Amino acid sequence: MEKSEFFAKMSEVGKALDSPERLRILDSLSQAARSVEDLSMVLELPVRTVSHHLQKLKASGFVSFEKQGRHSIYSVSCEGVIRFLSNLKNLSVELLPDMKLHMKELEGTRAVYRCPDNKNIDDMIKSGEITLIDVRNREEYTSRHLPGAVSAPIDEIDNFISGFDGRGIVLAYCSDVFCVLADEAVTEIRKAGYTAFRLEDSVTERIAAVR
Amino acid sequence: MEKSEFFAKMSEVGKALDSPERLRILDSLSQAARSVEDLSMVLELPVRTVSHHLQKLKASGFVSFEKQGRHSIYSVSCEGVIRFLSNLKNLSVELLPDMKLHMKELEGTRAVYRCPDNKNIDDMIKSGEITLIDVRNREEYTSRHLPGAVSAPIDEIDNFISGFDGRGIVLAYCSDVFCVLADEAVTEIRKAGYTAFRLEDSVTERIAAVR
Numbered sequence: 196m197e198k199s200e201f202f203a204k205m206s207e208v209g210k211a212l213d214s215p216e217r218l219r220i221l222d223s224l225s226q227a228a229r230s231v232e233d234l235s236m237v238l239e240l241p242v243r244t245v246s247h248h249l250q251k252l253k254a255s256g257f258v259s260f261e262k263q264g265r266h267s268i269y270s271v272s273c274e275g276v277i278r279f280l281s282n283l284k285n286l287s288v289e290l291l292p293d294m295k296l297h298m299k300e301l302e303g304t305r306a307v308y309r310c311p312d313n314k315n316i317d318d319m320i321k322s323g324e325i326t327l328i329d330v331r332n333r334e335e336y337t338s339r340h341l342p343g344a345v346s347a348p349i350d351e352i353d354n355f356i357s358g359f360d361g362r363g364i365v366l367a368y369c370s371d372v373f374c375v376l377a378d379e380a381v382t383e384i385r386k387a388g389y390t391a392f393r394l395e396d397s398v399t400e401r402i403a404a405v406r
Numbered sequence: 407m408e409k410s411e412f413f414a415k416m417s418e419v420g421k422a423l424d425s426p427e428r429l430r431i432l433d434s435l436s437q438a439a440r441s442v443e444d445l446s447m448v449l450e451l452p453v454r455t456v457s458h459h460l461q462k463l464k465a466s467g468f469v470s471f472e473k474q475g476r477h478s479i480y481s482v483s484c485e486g487v488i489r490f491l492s493n494l495k496n497l498s499v500e501l502l503p504d505m506k507l508h509m510k511e512l513e514g515t516r517a518v519y520r521c522p523d524n525k526n527i528d529d530m531i532k533s534g535e536i537t538l539i540d541v542r543n544r545e546e547y548t549s550r551h552l553p554g555a556v557s558a559p560i561d562e563i564d565n566f567i568s569g570f571d572g573r574g575i576v577l578a579y580c581s582d583v584f585c586v587l588a589d590e591a592v593t594e595i596r597k598a599g600y601t602a603f604r605l606e607d608s609v610t611e612r613i614a615a616v617r
Binding site for chain 1: 410489500501
C-alpha cells in the first residue's frame with residue numbers, strides 16, 4: 196500500500212464526519228447504544244434519514260450493531276471513536292472563531308466546581324458532602340455513569356429538588372462541553388436555595404472509560 | 407447557539423477531511439511550512455489543485471499563511487491540527503480492516519528499537535552510543551527536528567553511510583506511522599554492515615512539540 200493510498204482510506208473516515216446529522220448520531224451513540232427508532236426520536240429526525248446515515252457510519256467503521264429481536268441496536272464500534280469525537284469538538288472550538296467566541300461566553304456563565312486542593316471529589320461523595328447528579332436521560336445513565344452518581348434527568352429535576360435533603364453541595368454533569376443541561380440543573384437547584392455547581396466541562400471520555 | 411448548530415459547525419471542520427489531497431497537504435504542512443509551489447512539487451499535484459484545497463483548508467481554519475515576497479507560505483494554524491491528524495490516522499487504522507491488516511504487516515517487517523530498561527536514548531545520543539538520523543528532506547529537518555538528530559535525507563543516505571564512523575547504533579526516524587522512509591534507511595545501513603533500527607512508529611507529535 197502506497198502512502199497516498201493511506202490518505203485515500205483516511206478520507207473515507209473523514210467523509211463520515213462531514214454531515215451534522217452523522218455527527219449528532221455519533222454523539223448520541225457515544226452516550227448509549229440505541230435502536231434506529233430511538234435515535235430517530237431523540238434526534239427528531241425521520242427513521243429513513245437516521246437509517247441512511249447509520250449505513251454510512253457502518254461502512255466507515257464508526258458504528259456496529261447487534262440484533263435484539265426485531266430491532267438493530269447500534270453502538271460506537273470502539274472507545275477510540277468517542278475520544279476522536281471529543282477531539283473534533285475541541286478542535287472545532289479552536290479553529291472556528293465564532294465557536295470559540297460562543298464557548299468563551301458559555302464558560303463565562305458556567306458555574307464549574309473547583310475542588311479544594313486538600314480534598315477529593317470521590318471522598319466527598321462518599322462522606323455525603325457532595326451529591327453527584329447525572330442529568331442526562333435515564334437510558335444514558337443506565338448505559339454508563341460516573342461512580343457515585345445518582346440519576347436526575349433534567350426533565351424531572353423538580354423531583355430531585357423536592358426529595359433533596361439540602362446537605363452539602365450538588366454537582367451536576369451532562370455529556371460534553373456543548374451541553375447546557377447541567378447548567379440548567381444548576382440554575383434550578385440554586386433557585387430552590389441550595390448550593391450547586393457543574394462538575395466540569397465535559398465528562399464524555401470519563402464516562403466512556405467506566406467499565 | 408443551539409447544540410445542533412455546534413454540530414453544523416463541526417461538520418464544516420469535518421468537510422475539510424473528506425479529500426485525500428487535503429489530507430496529504432495537511433500532512434505535508436505538519437512537517438514544515440511551505441509555499442503553494444513547494445506543496446505542488448512535493449505532492450506532485452498541479453498548483454491550481456493545491457491552491458483550491460488550501461482555500462478550503464483556510465476557510466475551515468486548518469491552515470494560515472503569511473506573505474514572503476511573492477510567495478504565500480502556508481502552515482498548520484496550531485499544534486492541535488497536528489495532534490488531530492495523528493489521531494485520525496490512528497482511528498483509520500483502528501476502524502478500517504484493510505488498513506489494520508496492512509499496518510500489522512508493516513509492523514511485522516519493522517525493526518523498531520527497544521531501549522534497554524536501564525538506559526535512556528537521549529543519554530546514549532550524548533555519549534555517542536546512538537547516532538540519531540532524520541531521514542526526511544532537509545527543509546523538514548530545518549523546520550524542526552528531534553534534539554540531537556542529524557539530517558540524513560533518504561535520497562542522500564549513501565552519503566551518510568560513507569561518512570559514518572561505524573560506532574554504536576544508528577536510529578532513523580521519518581514522520582509518521584505510515585511512512586516507510588526510516589525503514590528504507592535501516593535496510594540500507596544494515597546492508598552496509600552497521601547496526602540500525604527505526605526509532606519508533608511515529609514522531610510527528612514529538613517533533614511538533616519541539617520549540
